[in-house]
Amino acid sequence: MGSRHQNWFQRWFLSNRFSIAMINLLLFFLVLLVFNKISFMLNPVWSFISAVLPPIVLAVVQFYLMEPVVDFFQEKFKIPRVVTIVVLFLLVVLALVWVINSLIPVIQNQINQLLKNWPSIWDGSVKAVRKMLRDPRLYSVKSNLQQMLTNFQKTLAKSSQTAINSAFTSLSSAVSVVTAIGTTLLTAPFILFFLLKDGKKFGPFLTKYMPEQWQDSFGNLLHEMNEAISSYVRGQITVAFCVGVMFAIGYNIVGLPYGSVFAILAGFMNLIPYFGTFIAFVPVLIVATMTSLQMLFNVIIVFAIEQTIESRLISPLVVGNKMNMHPITTILVLLGAGAVAGLWGVIFGIPAYAILKIIVSRCYHYYRSVSEFYPEDSVPEAKVAKTGNNKQTSKQK
Incomplete structure (x- = not known):
């Protein structure tokens, strides 16, 4: 009996793929449940991550764009990485100065004109659609299109009102948002510099542990x-x-x-x-x-x-x-x-x-x-x- 019971247990539990998969799935959800119960203990961790993640993400994106250039000049012309990094930073600064002086005013002018004229543009487009719907050939789909247009107008108005209300209610946090953006823009270049300089050492550093x-x-x-x-x-x-x-x-x-x-x-x-x-x-x-x-x-x-x-x-x-x-x-x-x-x-x-x-x-x-x-x-x-x-x-x- 003992041998049969052991063989049955091994066959249905220890050596059964479905049972092992279900046990692993159960353990996974148990871990999620435990983390959910102690989530209040992890709030400082999430606050720390939310503070350091934006500059890290911005630096990593720029790192992947600049790394091939730094590697190319180091391998092809034996130029030290620091020299190439400094030159790239100077080029980026010059590009930003050009964008701010030349491109930003044009974009700002067009955005202001677009925001000023958008209500009339939208009203004109609505009138054009309604005029098109008067065509007898579109009579079969007229009611559906009108209903869609009405629903879209209501959704747009509701979304605009919600956005305005949230803007007023969150006005007090504008200073913190500006501070976070400024901190990100100031710290990301320093993170980027050391990523470009010592980024290749990061993998071996983790691997040795x-x-x-x-x-x-x-x-x-x-x-x-x-x-x-x-x-x-x-x-x-x-x-x-x-x-x-x-x-x-x-x-x-x-x-x-x-x-x-x-x-x-x-x-x-x-x-x-x-x-x-x-x-x-x-x-x-x-x-x-x-x-x-x-x-x-x-x-x-x-x-x-x-x-x-x-x-x-x-x-x-x-x-x-x-x-x-x-x-x-x-x-x-x-x-x-x-x-x-x-x-x-x-x-x-x-x-x-x-x-x-x-x-x-x-x-x-x-x-x-x-x-x-x-x-x-x-x-x-x-x-x-x-x-x-x-x-x-x-x-x-």
């Missing part, structure tokens, strides 16, 4: 995570810059009012994959419709040319398929991250998913290499691990 048998695997994990983040950051910012430049050229050629503002908006919104450019194109359509039918036709042509160049030339060359993500996966990640963390979730959801995917994949391969549930011939990682362990054992002997 791992057990000796895990150091190679942990180093490879850090390398994969770094490659994924760098590919995403460099690719998205480069494509966004190119999109902004192409729209600026196209809108200025066709003479679109407030074209520079809409081009910058398109560049920023392009940081949101798939949806960003189309969202930024909505106000362009409204302004173009209120200008003339010829302008509407011109901006559609500009948009079509930009999308063709971006999808056929720029994105394949700059981004390629380095993230190794299916478009459906990307859309689902954007929707989920946006629902959880809003705009920041949409922007940082893809790199966070890429990091999580690498970690989970590594853990899964390690589990397969040490688990009895998978045959050894189906797990090449297991053979590699065992070979490495045998070599280490022989060296120790």
